[in-house]
Structures are given as C-alpha cells and as structure tokens.
Amino acid sequence: MDLRAEVCRLHLELPRQGLVAWTSGNLSARVPDEDLMVIKASGIPFDALTPEAMVVCDLDGTLVEGDLSPSSDAATHGHVYRELRGVGGVCHTHSAYATAWAARGEAIPCVLTAMADEFGGEIPVGPFRLIGDAEIGRGIVETLRDHRSPAVLMRSHGVFTVGARAVDALKAAVMCEDVARTVHLARELGDPIQLESKDIDALYDRYQNVYGQR
Secondary structure, X not given: OHHHHHHHHHHXXXXXXXXXXXOOOEEEEEOOOOOEEEEEEOOOOHHHOOHHHEEEEEOOOOEEEOOOOXXXXXXHHHHHHHHOOOOOEEEXXXXXXXXXXXXXXXXXXXXXXXXXHHXXXXXXXXXXXXOOOOHHHHHHHHHHOOOOOXXXXXXXXXXXXXXXXXHHHHHHHHHHHHHHHHHHHHHHHOOOOOOOHHHHHHHHHHHHHOOOOO
C-alpha cells in the first residue's frame, strides 16, 4: 500500500522537526473511501521505521493488516476519523514548548499573525483523559468542534493536530510548536498583545483562501 510509504516518510519528519523523543509520538492517515487508517506500530524507534512498520487498523484501533501491534493511540486517532469526517490525517507529539502549555492547562493566546493564519485564534486546551482507549479522541473532538484550530493541547499530555491530509496535520504540529515557543518567549518579556477578533478573521481568511498556489 503506497499510503504506508507516505505515512512512514511523514513520521521521519517528527524527529527532524524536533517534535518527538525516543519512540513517542505518531501520525496516521485515513485510507480513502474506507473506515480504515494507517498508523505507526507501537514502540518502534524512529530511525528503524520502514513502510512495514506502518499498520492498517479499523476505526476502533483494531489491527487489520500488518504483523506488529498498533500504536497505543490508534483508538484515539480512529475516534477522530469517525467523528470528524473531513479529517484525513492526525498527528500526535509531546513537543516541548506546546506540551509545557498543556501541562499548565493553558490555551496559547492568539498574539501572532502566524497563529491567526494557521489556527484562526487561540490553540485550545482539551480535557485530561487516560491513554489506551477512545477517551482522548472524545476529548479532542469535543474541543475542536468549537474551534477553527487544527491543534489541541490535551491537558497534562501533549499535542494532537488534524488536517485534510496527513501532511496538513504534520504542518499544524510543526506550527503549533513554533508559536508555543514564540509566545512563551514573548511572555518572558512581558504581556503579549492580543490580536483583535476582526484582524484574526481577516488574516485567517486570507491565509486559508488566498495565500500560496491554488
């Protein structure tokens, strides 16, 4: 399956971008036109990843194709796909600055044009949920349904991002860590200036609908 090779390639960006440590973190892609997803197998070091280390699961996180056990977050990803039909990719990291905000249970305020562009406002905090079943997925869905943000900081856990494609979810994870760091540094200097709602809306609309090649 070509999707396995793509998901493997995108996983290699996680350590390259400084978003993960050891075997933590994962990324998945929805299999087009099926209630299936491709996700990293559990506990495989990033430098040992191959397409064969990507497994196919149903949306309950049950292994359908492959020889390895799926990621412990498979049920989380599957719940997001089941409930948010426009999502084609999910990414999860414990990137340092964004996870520090999650540890505080604090949303990242929209004080940068880059945040308005990518996230359409603050990056929200989701509830604390235990790992191992769909509970984290429920928290992600509950939070993101009320936000334009493709990223959520799950309290005391880490970052989950979504996108129309797996690469879009990866981009949102990269951008989330970047702005988390910048806003942290800004707060070290004083109180960052909040952007006004009308300016956030204008910036978001331009970036989503005009910026780049169409």
